[in-house]
Amino acid sequence: MEIIPIKKNQELEVTVVDLSYLGMGVAKVEGYPLFIENALPGERIQVKVLKIGKKFGFGKMLSILKTSPHRQTIENEDLLRTGIAPLSHLQYEQQLKFKQEQVKNVLIKTAKMPEVQVTDTIGMKEPFGYRNKAQIPVRKMNGVLQTGFYRKNSHELIPLDHFFIQDPEIDAAIVIIREILQQFEVKAYNEKDNSGFLRHIVIRRGYQTHEMMVVLVTRKEHFFQGEKIVQKIQEKLPEVVSIIQNINPKQTNVILGEQEKVLLGRSFIYDQLLGKTFRISAKSFYQVNTQQAEVLYQKAFELANLEKSDVVIDAYSGIGTIGLSLADQVAYVYGMETIKQAVIDAQENAKLNGIKNAEYVTGKAEDIMPRWKEEGIKPNVIFVDPPRKGLDQTFIETACDMDPEKFIYISCNPATMARDLKTFAVNGYFTDSIQPVDLFPQTHHVETIALLQKKTS
Numbered sequence: 001m002e003i004i005p006i007k008k009n010q011e012l013e014v015t016v017v018d019l020s021y022l023g024m025g026v027a028k029v030e031g032y033p034l035f036i037e038n039a040l041p042g043e044r045i046q047v048k049v050l051k052i053g054k055k056f057g058f059g060k061m062l063s064i065l066k067t068s069p070h071r072q073t074i075e076n077e078d079l080l081r082t083g084i085a086p087l088s089h090l091q092y093e094q095q096l097k098f099k100q101e102q103v104k105n106v107l108i109k110t111a112k113m114p115e116v117q118v119t120d121t122i123g124m125k126e127p128f129g130y131r132n133k134a135q136i137p138v139r140k141m142n143g144v145l146q147t148g149f150y151r152k153n154s155h156e157l158i159p160l161d162h163f164f165i166q167d168p169e170i171d172a173a174i175v176i177i178r179e180i181l182q183q184f185e186v187k188a189y190n191e192k193d194n195s196g197f198l199r200h201i202v203i204r205r206g207y208q209t210h211e212m213m214v215v216l217v218t219r220k221e222h223f224f225q226g227e228k229i230v231q232k233i234q235e236k237l238p239e240v241v242s243i244i245q246n247i248n249p250k251q252t253n254v255i256l257g258e259q260e261k262v263l264l265g266r267s268f269i270y271d272q273l274l275g276k277t278f279r280i281s282a283k284s285f286y287q288v289n290t291q292q293a294e295v296l297y298q299k300a301f302e303l304a305n306l307e308k309s310d311v312v313i314d315a316y317s318g319i320g321t322i323g324l325s326l327a328d329q330v331a332y333v334y335g336m337e338t339i340k341q342a343v344i345d346a347q348e349n350a351k352l353n354g355i356k357n358a359e360y361v362t363g364k365a366e367d368i369m370p371r372w373k374e375e376g377i378k379p380n381v382i383f384v385d386p387p388r389k390g391l392d393q394t395f396i397e398t399a400c401d402m403d404p405e406k407f408i409y410i411s412c413n414p415a416t417m418a419r420d421l422k423t424f425a426v427n428g429y430f431t432d433s434i435q436p437v438d439l440f441p442q443t444h445h446v447e448t449i450a451l452l453q454k455k456t457s
């Protein structure tokens, strides 16, 4: 586009025509896209132009002149401002449709597979208060240690007590811990000059067990009055079975550092998933929505149509939730994962549940898979559940070379999944169907399960 038809600070009336994949309303002014927070398709709004780029700009909604029938009232607009719940102004049924459309779009545009069926998104009955984990930044505001969340695309803290999508017991615990920290005059971290002490409070709470883990992320090891603070937390929060100090001295956006000290109790909590018990360490991955994780895994097992003689690979295995949940339906499970603590959890979880036909090793999927191929392991079904960046392309080639009957690809990023499905197709595996599951209500994130089968002709 040569001429940009609008100017910064201009106020104008527009019609919202679309919702971006990040949940922002999109209006077009003479073809020039303007992204607007808290705006829904079909709405006529008054907007002020905030930012102009070469290809698109951003606007701030001033008022709604015509409201979408799909809009719902939100408790607190900070949930949109912080990006905690960027779809919370859209009715839940519509959120589910929006997610299905997102998956369809990437299949058409990225994977070039318009023929693949994308089924309806499986939603939750109560789509809030579901997160079993919180990672809350701690900063000094008006001279006081404060907790909240960052404004979108910034590190400016917006104080917040009710996070809406988090387990309310976690929200309450954050407030109690904050008050204790204020009482002991703990210094909040200042990222501008990498000074101060407390950076983040991370909390996990077992959905079934209600066991709570509190991780205090600090810049330095020396914890002035640490013992007293720990004692007070335990006194006020009897669900806490684990308090960990994680030390992160670096000037970085990465929350957890390398070094960890157990200040109280165990280095892990237990939770139950699909009738099995799992221990979860601070650095191990565990799906944040336990209820929907059960729905996700059950659907994945159903699609896998497992047989008692099957050999299964659980790639990117975390604490072994997928492989150990299905171990009693198959002959053997091999799992691999990069985080050592998570692999130890998986090994312990196998013992805890009396599972003898599963083994877990530490390493990158792309390094372990060629080794297993060399050793002559012949999987019938391979489950892959990678992080947002998707699969390593050499991993896909090696895995396809091992000639399994099918793959079950669980993904938290439809865009990288669509890219990977193309590589699978080149290597002889076609995508049969895609099932979106809503693990992250009120947000733009969506989890999907793809079933891939070997090409027969």
Ligand SMILES: C[S@@+](CC[C@H](N)C(=O)[O-])C[C@H]1O[C@@H](n2cnc3c(N)ncnc32)[C@H](O)[C@@H]1O
Pocket (backbone or CB within 6 Å): 284, 285, 286, 287, 315, 316, 317, 318, 319, 320, 321, 322, 336, 337, 338, 339, 342, 363, 364, 365, 366, 385, 386, 387, 412
């Ligand atoms: C989305 S999680 C899934 C974990 C587990 N399957 C579950 O459902 O809880 C992805 C996991 O892959 C691990 N990971 C990241 N890169 C990896 C790699 N190159 N090889 C193996 N595992 C990796 C992460 O540490 C994380 O535990």
